[in-house]
Amino acid sequence: MKVTILRFISAATLALLASQSAVAGDVVVIANAGTNLSAGEVRDVFLGEKQFAGSIKLVPVDNAAQQESFLAKMMQMSSAKYSGNWTKKAFRDGLAAPAMKSGDAEVIEFVKRTKGAVGYVSSSPSGVNIIK
Amino acid sequence: MTNKRSVSAILFGTGLFMTTSAFAETDAEHMARLESKLDAMQTELSQMTSGMAHHSAGSAGIPLHGFSDIGFASNTDSDLASNPKGFFVGSLSFYLAPTFGDRVKALIEPNIEVTPADDIAVDLERAQFGYSFSDTVTLWGGRFHTPYGYWNTGFHHGGQMQTSVMRPRFLDFEDKGGILPAHMVGVWGAGKIKAGTGKVAYDVYAGNGPTIAMGVPDPAISATAQTLGTLTIGQAGDNNHQAMTGFNMGYEFSGNFEGLKLSAHGLQGDVDDNSNATITSLPSKLANNKTELSMLGGSAVYLENDWEILSEYYGFNNTNKSGSNTGTHKSWAAYAQVGKSFDDWTPYLRFEKTVLDQNDNYFASQASGQSYARQSLGVRYNLNPNSALKFELLDSKFEARGTTAAKSFNSVVVQYAIGF
Numbered sequence: 212m213k214v215t216i217l218r219f220i221s222a223a224t225l226a227l228l229a230s231q232s233a234v235a236g237d238v239v240v241i242a243n244a245g246t247n248l249s250a251g252e253v254r255d256v257f258l259g260e261k262q263f264a265g266s267i268k269l270v271p272v273d274n275a276a277q278q279e280s281f282l283a284k285m286m287q288m289s290s291a292k293y294s295g296n297w298t299k300k301a302f303r304d305g306l307a308a309p310a311m312k313s314g315d316a317e318v319i320e321f322v323k324r325t326k327g328a329v330g331y332v333s334s335s336p337s338g339v340n341i342i343k
Numbered sequence: 344m345t346n347k348r349s350v351s352a353i354l355f356g357t358g359l360f361m362t363t364s365a366f367a368e369t370d371a372e373h374m375a376r377l378e379s380k381l382d383a384m385q386t387e388l389s390q391m392t393s394g395m396a397h398h399s400a401g402s403a404g405i406p407l408h409g410f411s412d413i414g415f416a417s418n419t420d421s422d423l424a425s426n427p428k429g430f431f432v433g434s435l436s437f438y439l440a441p442t443f444g445d446r447v448k449a450l451i452e453p454n455i456e457v458t459p460a461d462d463i464a465v466d467l468e469r470a471q472f473g474y475s476f477s478d479t480v481t482l483w484g485g486r487f488h489t490p491y492g493y494w495n496t497g498f499h500h501g502g503q504m505q506t507s508v509m510r511p512r513f514l515d516f517e518d519k520g521g522i523l524p525a526h527m528v529g530v531w532g533a534g535k536i537k538a539g540t541g542k543v544a545y546d547v548y549a550g551n552g553p554t555i556a557m558g559v560p561d562p563a564i565s566a567t568a569q570t571l572g573t574l575t576i577g578q579a580g581d582n583n584h585q586a587m588t589g590f591n592m593g594y595e596f597s598g599n600f601e602g603l604k605l606s607a608h609g610l611q612g613d614v615d616d617n618s619n620a621t622i623t624s625l626p627s628k629l630a631n632n633k634t635e636l637s638m639l640g641g642s643a644v645y646l647e648n649d650w651e652i653l654s655e656y657y658g659f660n661n662t663n664k665s666g667s668n669t670g671t672h673k674s675w676a677a678y679a680q681v682g683k684s685f686d687d688w689t690p691y692l693r694f695e696k697t698v699l700d701q702n703d704n705y706f707a708s709q710a711s712g713q714s715y716a717r718q719s720l721g722v723r724y725n726l727n728p729n730s731a732l733k734f735e736l737l738d739s740k741f742e743a744r745g746t747t748a749a750k751s752f753n754s755v756v757v758q759y760a761i762g763f
Contacts, residue, residue, distance in 0.1 A: 260535065260542070263478055268445035294728055298408075298504060298762060303496050304481075304533075305440040305450040305473065307406050 238281045239335050240342040241319070243328045248342050254286055256329055257309065259300040267327045271309040274318045274331055281331045409437040410762045412502040418754035426754065432457050436468065436500035446475045454500055468500060479534040486578060489527045490546035490591050491608045492642045492655040503762035506651055506723050508735040511678040511695045512715065517574040520711045522676065522699070523610070524553040526576045527587065538594070545592045551577035552587040555616035555632065555708045571710040572616055587612030602647025610638040613664070616708050633664040634705040654679040663704045672703035687725040694718055701744045714742040730761045
């Protein structure tokens with residue numbers, strides 16, 4: 212009986228951990244409905260290397276709640292390196308680092324109403340372009 | 344009596360009903376008013392948030408950033424005028440990067456620094472206005488950091504960004520040992536073009552050719568050096584009406600070689616001095632000095648996997664166009680720096696060397712035109728992402744030239760640098 216209970220607790224703990232990491236790993240990149248981007252261009256947008264999509268000026272925004280996941284998964288870089296990159300970009304090219312939003316709701320609201328906006332959230336919302 | 348009571352009851356009941364109805368209507372109105380106020384506040388808040396988001400997205404306002412540093416230096420050089428010891432204040436450099444709409448932007452950088460003569464100098468480091476046509480073409484005009492190599496535009500006054508305390512001496516500012524014009528007034532086109540898996544990055548520029556300002560009295564440099572000159576960049580115009588032109592073109596790798604950039608750079612133009620205007624008894628070789636500066640070189644940079652490997656080479660093939668030492672003269676300057684980060688610690692090592700032909704008027708006229716070799720060993724510690732402490736040991740050897748004797752000395756420099 213004790214063994215069964217222990218097995219159940221272990222299985223439940225593993226399942227919980229697995230579900231948590233799956234949530235942490237899910238990052239959905241979204242863009243304003245009128246902005247077309249490919250998944251391969253997302254990295255360049257958030258490094259300040261790509262500033263335009265056609266004639267539209269891109270406005271990337273960061274999401275404080277999802278940034279760690281996004282940097283690890285999409286950018287393959289640490290927060291310090293990302294920040295350092297923008298310091299250099301601002302100094303050499305006069306570019307502004309992406310504005311930081313507090314969470315999904317703020318990012319979605321900004322992306323919906325801002326032409327050229329690109330952000331990332333934890334799940335796919337409606338009314339925006341999902342970058343795949 | 345019964346009727347009176349009935350009437351009274353009816354009146355009371357009607358009154359009660361009316362009163363209740365009256366109260367019910369007041370509540371409803373009250374609720375409606377509250378809802379209306381709430382809606383108005385929500386709209387106002389939304390507008391405020393929208394405005395703030397718009398502002399922070401960089402499409403309005405003036406983002407202000409800057410760098411500053413302080414430190415301590417000591418050395419074994421007997422020439423204290425050239426290499427003072429003790430605590431020092433470095434520079435305070437602000438840079439503003441306003442944007443005006445989607446394509447127009449500017450970089451304004453006032454810099455306040457302590458000169459070797461112990462004065463405070465205010466300099467307009469950069470005043471450049473740009474227009475981005477696309478990701479592949481941005482055109483700048485004004486005063487900018489001359490885009491040769493990697494260091495000059497990558498770090499410049501941003502001491503907190505560079506790993507080491509000192510710049511390679513030959514790439515330092517014009518009045519601090521540099522042998523090239525670190526600034527230029529003119530036009531500059533820059534951009535990146537996707538090519539294969541990486542990108543071709545380019546800079547092409549043209550601007551006023553610098554002048555070598557001779558014999559400017561400066562108590563911080565020796566009497567001998569005061570008969571020599573310093574590059575000045577011609578902010579008000581070009582004294583010989585011949586533009587200086589240059590390029591810097593490279594390839595940024597991706598994939599397995601992410602972080603590697605290989606570039607070639609060049610700079611060409613006539614450089615005059617103003618010896619006749621300021622000094623009457625110069626050696627004949629310095630009179631009416633005009634040199635065609637012709638520089639070609641390259642850089643290799645690797646910034647990935649916690650490594651920082653920087654190297655730049657500058658080959659000179661300058662032609663004297665006046666004075667007694669006519670002809671073409673070859674010189675070179677180079678450095679290589681390697682650093683590796685271990686969390687917040689970055690130890691680094693740098694070798695730098697110049698071999699500058701003293702028959703070349705361009706170098707013979709400059710106070711900083713003496714050949715030298717220097718090795719630096721240091722460590723940087725990041726207190727946080729915006730500040731760093733650095734400790735650096737240097738071993739410098741300068742060759743003799745003219746009446747200036749050879750010398751060698753060791754130095755130690757500590758720097759506390761911040762960026763904001």
